[in-house]
Every structure is written in structure tokens, then in C-alpha cells.
Amino acid sequence: MRKRLLLIFFLPLLAGSFAAFADTRISGKVLDNFEKPVKGASVYLDNTIDGATTDSLGEFSFATEEKGNQTIVATLAAYELTGQPLVITGDVTGIVLHMRKSQHDLESVTITAGSFASSDRTKTVLNPIDVVTTAGSNGDVVKAMQMLPGTQQTGTDNGLLIRGGDVSEAAIIVDGTIVQSAFVSGPPGLSTRSRFSPFQFKGVSFSSGGYSSRYGQALSGVLDLNSNDMPDKSNVNLGASIAGIYASGTKKWKKCSFDAGGNYTNLAPLLAVSSTSNGYKFYKVPVGGGGNARFVWEPNKNGILKATFSATYSKSGINIPNPALGSVDTTGNVNTTDEQIKYITEDNYYFGTISYKQSFKNKYTLYTAGSFSYDKLNNVYDIIALKQEEYRNQGRIELKRNFTTRLNLMVGAELQNFGTKKQFGRTQQYDETQLAAFTELEWTPIYWLALRPGIRYEYSTFLNVDKVAPRFSAAIKTGNHSQASLAGGIFYQNANTNYYLSGFKPGMQSAIHYIANWQWSKSDRTLRVEGYYKNYQDLVRENGYGYNPNRFRPVIVASSVDNTGYGYAQGLELFWRDKKSFKNTDYWVSYSYIDTKRLYENFNFEATPTFVAQHNLSVVGKHFIDKWHANISATYSFSSGYPYFDPAKTSGSDFLSGRTPTFNNTAITAAWLHSFGKWFTVFYVSVDNVLNTHNVFGYRYKDGQRQPIAPGFYRTIFFGANFSLSQFSKDEL
Amino acid sequence: MKTLIVMGAMALSVLGANAQDFKAPLAKTWVAFDTLPMMGSGDARQQQANKLVLIAKKWDKEWITHFYVALSKTMMSYEEKDVTKHDAVLDDAEKELQDAVSLLGKNNDETYVLAAMIANSRLGVDPMNRWQKYGKIFTDDLQAAKEINPNNPRMYYLKAVSTFFTPAAFGGGKKNALPYFEKADGLFAAEKGDDVTKPYWGKRANTYFYAE
Numbered sequence: 001m002r003k004r005l006l007l008i009f010f011l012p013l014l015a016g017s018f019a020a021f022a023d024t025r026i027s028g029k030v031l032d033n034f035e036k037p038v039k040g041a042s043v044y045l046d047n048t049i050d051g052a053t054t055d056s057l058g059e060f061s062f063a064t065e066e067k068g069n070q071t072i073v074a075t076l077a078a079y080e081l082t083g084q085p086l087v088i089t090g091d092v093t094g095i096v097l098h099m100r101k102s103q104h105d106l107e108s109v110t111i112t113a114g115s116f117a118s119s120d121r122t123k124t125v126l127n128p129i130d131v132v133t134t135a136g137s138n139g140d141v142v143k144a145m146q147m148l149p150g151t152q153q154t155g156t157d158n159g160l161l162i163r164g165g166d167v168s169e170a171a172i173i174v175d176g177t178i179v180q181s182a183f184v185s186g187p188p189g190l191s192t193r194s195r196f197s198p199f200q201f202k203g204v205s206f207s208s209g210g211y212s213s214r215y216g217q218a219l220s221g222v223l224d225l226n227s228n229d230m231p232d233k234s235n236v237n238l239g240a241s242i243a244g245i246y247a248s249g250t251k252k253w254k255k256c257s258f259d260a261g262g263n264y265t266n267l268a269p270l271l272a273v274s275s276t277s278n279g280y281k282f283y284k285v286p287v288g289g290g291g292n293a294r295f296v297w298e299p300n301k302n303g304i305l306k307a308t309f310s311a312t313y314s315k316s317g318i319n320i321p322n323p324a325l326g327s328v329d330t331t332g333n334v335n336t337t338d339e340q341i342k343y344i345t346e347d348n349y350y351f352g353t354i355s356y357k358q359s360f361k362n363k364y365t366l367y368t369a370g371s372f373s374y375d376k377l378n379n380v381y382d383i384i385a386l387k388q389e390e391y392r393n394q395g396r397i398e399l400k401r402n403f404t405t406r407l408n409l410m411v412g413a414e415l416q417n418f419g420t421k422k423q424f425g426r427t428q429q430y431d432e433t434q435l436a437a438f439t440e441l442e443w444t445p446i447y448w449l450a451l452r453p454g455i456r457y458e459y460s461t462f463l464n465v466d467k468v469a470p471r472f473s474a475a476i477k478t479g480n481h482s483q484a485s486l487a488g489g490i491f492y493q494n495a496n497t498n499y500y501l502s503g504f505k506p507g508m509q510s511a512i513h514y515i516a517n518w519q520w521s522k523s524d525r526t527l528r529v530e531g532y533y534k535n536y537q538d539l540v541r542e543n544g545y546g547y548n549p550n551r552f553r554p555v556i557v558a559s560s561v562d563n564t565g566y567g568y569a570q571g572l573e574l575f576w577r578d579k580k581s582f583k584n585t586d587y588w589v590s591y592s593y594i595d596t597k598r599l600y601e602n603f604n605f606e607a608t609p610t611f612v613a614q615h616n617l618s619v620v621g622k623h624f625i626d627k628w629h630a631n632i633s634a635t636y637s638f639s640s641g642y643p644y645f646d647p648a649k650t651s652g653s654d655f656l657s658g659r660t661p662t663f664n665n666t667a668i669t670a671a672w673l674h675s676f677g678k679w680f681t682v683f684y685v686s687v688d689n690v691l692n693t694h695n696v697f698g699y700r701y702k703d704g705q706r707q708p709i710a711p712g713f714y715r716t717i718f719f720g721a722n723f724s725l726s727q728f729s730k731d732e733l
Numbered sequence: 734m735k736t737l738i739v740m741g742a743m744a745l746s747v748l749g750a751n752a753q754d755f756k757a758p759l760a761k762t763w764v765a766f767d768t769l770p771m772m773g774s775g776d777a778r779q780q781q782a783n784k785l786v787l788i789a790k791k792w793d794k795e796w797i798t799h800f801y802v803a804l805s806k807t808m809m810s811y812e813e814k815d816v817t818k819h820d821a822v823l824d825d826a827e828k829e830l831q832d833a834v835s836l837l838g839k840n841n842d843e844t845y846v847l848a849a850m851i852a853n854s855r856l857g858v859d860p861m862n863r864w865q866k867y868g869k870i871f872t873d874d875l876q877a878a879k880e881i882n883p884n885n886p887r888m889y890y891l892k893a894v895s896t897f898f899t900p901a902a903f904g905g906g907k908k909n910a911l912p913y914f915e916k917a918d919g920l921f922a923a924e925k926g927d928d929v930t931k932p933y934w935g936k937r938a939n940t941y942f943y944a945e
Binding site: 042046047048049050052053055075078129202229230233629673675680 | 758776779780783784786787788790791806815817818821822824825861865866868869872900901903
């Protein structure tokens, strides 16, 4: 009896292990939503190892020992798991399983209207390496943006001219904080480079409008730069170029790193081989130097602290064409008669940032950042001392909550104090403190739709004015490789500093952006078409006096300044980039058409400003020669003529109606990479304006005679080498 | 009574087999996967990789079953040139690796090496844009593995292959990779590779590249 009981107890167990002898076959096929066969899917009975992989017809067939109620399941990367119940009594044939592409793994739609962003998971449009290998950029991030749609050439200005806006309307942001005096100081009318090296940044995101509520005080757009994280390894870097020498080093420990560097610049050799345009002549060659330090600390896996500090000094003396030539002076101390004036620049610049980012279990992300910029100029304009101090101190905090991978909410606040002290004959001062709070929701309810509403509140203590600026952007997929995006919002900005320095107190200016774009992107080919309309309101106006073409003129104290100006800009832009059609070759074509007019500053009539050309074209090509480890690049840029002021044409539609000849520039760059033992070396040479074209940005009139307004340089030749030594891998063995 | 003992013994052996027998199918499937040519045998490898997934589903509590799923997916990912699909495969691999690590309770040298390999594969599909982020993860994970076990040959093998495919101008190339292959080769020779619960992949590929 006992034996029998035991037998009953053990029998099922034994039966289970012997059942293997009775095989049945399961077969069928797997199809996707469009009834197309799915190849390579794993089909199996749940909780068993009996299964098979589908062939190119989507068919599968396998044997199993299982009986009764089972579940048959199909899985494949980038598809959602699918399954259905199955009762096995004998062979089962003709099963049809349908699989859907999973939302998570599909290339989700991303908002692209108004912005050129780069990140590791989206298709990059422009990254730091692109910047240095683009001919004509001269290794300057800001200059490289002029090869993208929506921007104008800046031959005689510093900054970004975006969609009809002047240089003061674009902000340059590093790690979330605005940089004051982002450009090397120079005399009026001479375009200088930005103070940053592209290698400092891991990401460059350029917005030509409709940007996020995280930022404000820029009517046109922002250039958002994100600094590098922890370096890979310790290294030593040495460089020499025709403009100077530099050295830097990085020491990396386990959880932190420290970098330090120094440089000395002397433009004498560069000036000797370059062609300066008529009228610009250095009598004191620009000389300067600087130092920088950077500390990075990763206290834990999801936290990173970065702190940087840099200081630079430069000095130069130059004869420049008198920007006030032929104009009417009301202050009594501006030279309006001499063709040429002397200009001495002496610049001390300090810039420091600190930022800390921490994520908590992928649920929350905290970001805090602070920075200061301080720029002290000790210049001489003609014979008058021009002393100026510019400063900006700011802090920002942002908290982001990730509810799901497809929904997150960010809230943040920002505090800035900035201002200018200027001594030019009289002493002038302007100090402003601004507070802002902002929030933004990012929501991808379904993979083909993304929405990003945001709102920003800004308060100016100087003006005692507050503004609420809503922002919105969205994207929708229009096909497997294409999508359409929209972006828009209201943007506010204080008036140009000059007005506040002169004792006027105009209120904030505003712009409303409407942007729509369509983008097609497939395996390293991208096509973008973007159209926009921008409405400017409350622009600053000086009333009571005639137009003075001198952009560096002092504001006439007796004029009345208000916010009665207005304007618009509309345009269409095309961008095509192809990294695939030709091996080792990357090229892009950027074309912008713009129609813009405004009545602002000292304009007497609504007109297209002098810095806007209606048609802009850039063609950039790069090729890497494997065999020689060499990279060559060429860029051609074209702009239709610029409006200029003719004193004989001052009224109505005649105002600023003249157009200069077209702008043409061809630039080439070549780089050769080579390892000398442990030293990784790059030799480079770049020639800007190869054909030595004498481009004209306008004219200066005196007594009926006109002089072209030229850029400071025509053809420039730049070459140098960089040597880097990384940590010595032998000890790893 | 004798019958009882026989019965009991049989029952125990069945029970024991059920707990143990993941090793046999795992070893068999893994070897089948690993001995197929790395490139060009996509379908056949996919079948074996799918089988590994089933094994991990059935023996859900064994870290090593998840480890092999992650490893096979990572190896397969090198063949996928479409960035989105490539990342989708590696996302799956990462999940399985996390499962393996949480079953282990902490990372060991093999899981770090595999994490480095995943980063390396992510980098490989778009090196120009990804080297900065994934190059660092690769280096960090290998360093972490080295601190646990400096004699893990796969660590040197990965470093070697990554160097091998880096252009010579950036300090890569055959010549610079050679010392790593040598080092890995020596360490591979010291491994028995007879226990499936101790991962022993990579030797074949190392020998192949070493010959190059």
C-alpha cells in the first residue's frame, strides 16, 4: 500500500521527464502590421525552450514535447512582443502572429523647427569636429554657424545675424548661462573671433528662432554650447601656429580631473602673409596671452561638477577708416573729418563658470549653474580715452521630473546681474538685475508625435517691467524618414545697452516667431525646408534727427527715444547634407531667402537693414583621404548685395535702397594627421578668401565721394600644428 | 524497501537534472553560436541567439543565462548597420546584462567587460559622433574589470580589437594593437574553458586577429 502511494506520488514526476518521446510540430508565420513577413523573429512556447526563428518569408516550424494549454510568443528587437494562447493536442499548423514596431525603439520624432542640434542619439547636424574641419570657419564656432541657414555673413560685426535681427539679438550661452563679451575685443568695423575653442564643447545647438523657455533676452536666437564632461585620460597638448603658441595639460584621477593651459598670441607673422583691406593698418601688432584652468569631479555615477576659469589679455593699435566720417556730430568730441583714425585696444577678460548636474534614479534631474564674465577695456578712440567695464553674474537652477520616458516636466529659475560702466568724455553707467522663472513640458504621447509647450516669466528691476512669454513647439512624423515640425513663441529683450547708458529708458522690445519645417533624413542624408514669419513690436526708436549711418555713433542726447518701432522678417531656407553618396566625403548646401524690413533705432523710414542680404548661399565640402590621413575642405559662400545709405537718397522708399555688389568667398582648409611615436600630431593650413575678393559691405560718403566699407582682411593664410601626448598605454599591459 | 530506494534515487536524479540541466543546453547553444563565422552567417546565428533567449527565460534565476543573451546580442549588433536597429539590439543586451548583474548582486569582471563591449559597439556604428561619450564608458568599464581581475584576457582582447580598428593616425592600427593581442593570447591559453558558468568567449576571435 505504501509502495503504491509512493508510486502515485512519483509517477507524474517521472512521466514528465519521459514525455519527451511524443513530439508534435508547431508551424506558421509572423507578419507585421502591413502583412509583410517579419524575418529573424524568435517564436517559442512561453516558459519552454522550444522555438524557432522565422525565415525570410516570416515562416517558422519547430517540434515540442509540450501538450495542452500553452502560449506561443514572438519577439524581435524594435518590435513589441506578441503572443496568443494555443492548445496542443497534435501538430498545429497555420498560426499567424502579427507584430507591431515598438514605440520605444523606433526613431522617435524630434522637434527640429528653428534648431540645429546635435546629440549622440539623434542625427547630428553639426558637431565640434565639423566646426574645425569646415573651411572658412577658421576654427570659430560662431563663424561656422554662418554656413547654416538663417544667418548672414558678418564681415564688419561681431556676433550672429539671425533672420533679420542685428548682432545684439542673439545670445551665446555656455552651460546654460549667457556669456558677456563673447568676442575678442577689437576696433569698430573689424570682425573678430569668439573667445572659445570648439574643442571645449561636446555639443553645439544653434537655434535660429522659436527656442526653449529655458532662455530669454534674445529676440532672434541662441547658440547653446555644452562643455565637455570628464576627459578620457591624462594628456599633454602643445601647439604652434602663425598667430602664436600654446600648451595645456590634463591630469585625470579616478573621479576627477584637472586641466590647465596657457597661450601667447602675436599676430605679426599672420599679418605679414595676409592681405589687409585698404584702410586697416596695425601700427601696434596685436599681442596677447591668457591662461585657463578647469576642474571636473564626478562624486557619483550620476553626478558631475564642472568649474572653469580663464583670463586673457590683449593689446593692439590700428589705423582704421573713420566710422564717423562725414556724419553729423552733436557731442562735439567725435572726429568726423579725418579719413583715418587711430584706435588702441587694451582688453582684460575674465570668465568663470561652475555647474553641477545630478540625476536621481532617472526620476529627477537637478541642474545648477553659475557664471561670471568681466571685461575691462582701456581703449583710445582717435585721441579720446575710452574706458569700459562690462560684467555679468548669473545663476540658474533647473529641476526636471521624468514621469515616463515619454513625459517630463522641467521647472527652473534664473537670476542675472549685468551692466556696463563707460567713460568716453563723460561717464555713463547701466546696471540691470533680471529674474526669470520658466517651465517646459516635453511629451511624446505616441512615437510619431512630440509636443513641447513652455512658458517663461521675466522681470527687469531696472525697467520695473515684467513679461510673460509663452513658447510652443511640436513635431509629427510624416513618414518613415520624414517629419514636420512647428515652433513659435514670444520673445522679449531689453533695448541696446547704448540707450540705457545715455540715460534713456526704453522698455522691452518683442518678437513673435512662427516657424514650420519639414525634414527628411535617411542614412546620413538630410534635407530640410523651413519657412518662418517673425513680427517685431516695440522696437526702439530715436526720434527727431536724421539717419546717421555710423553704427558706432553715440545716441543724441536731445533726441526722444521710445518703443514705437516695428518690423517683420519672413523667409524660406533650404539645407541639404549628404555624408553618404561619396566615400569619405561630406558636403552640404545651405540657402536662405529673406524678406525683412524694420523701422528702428535712427531709421527715418521702414527699410531693410544694412546687414541683411536677401539671398545667402553656402556650399561646404569635406573629404578625408584615408591613405594619407588627410582631411581637405572647401567652402563657397555667396550673398546678394547689402543695402547701403546714400545721403542723396533719404526719403520714403529711397531710404537704404542702394545695394552693394554681391559677396563672394572661397575658403580651403587642409589637415594632415600623423603619429610620431606617442605624439599624435595634426598639421593644418587654411586660406580664407582664396581669390582675394574685395567684398563690400556698404559705403561711407563724404562730400559726395564714397568709400567702400570693407572687412578688415581680404585673403588670410593660417597654418600651424598641434601635438598631443596621451597616457602611454604600455603600463596597461 | 529496495524499490523505494530506487524510486527515490530516480526521482532525485530527475529533480537534480531539472535544476542542473540548463548547463548542457546553454553550453551547446553557446558553442553553436560562437563557432559560426562572425560575419555573414546572420540567420543561423540569429537562431542560436534566439535559443539563448529561451534558455534565459526558462532558467530565469541563473545570471549566466542572461549574460549569454546579452553577449550574443552584443556580438550580433556589430552586423547591424542601421543606427536605430543597432541601438534597439543593444538596449535589449543592456537589459539582459542588468538582469545578470542584479542576480549576481554586483558587477564582476566579465559583466564589466561586456558593458565595455556594448559601449564599443555603440561607438562603432557612428564613431565620429559617439567616440567622446562611449569611448569614455569603454575605458572606464575596462578599468573597473581590471581592478577585479587583471588576468581577464577578454579585457585585452577588446582593447586590442578597438585599437585595431582605430585609424593609425589616432594611435590605432595593427601595429599598436599587437601587444594587446599578445597579452590576451597568453591569458587565453591559461584558461580551460570547460565550465559554461565561467564565460570563456573571445579566444577564437583573438587568435584570428592575432594572425592578422
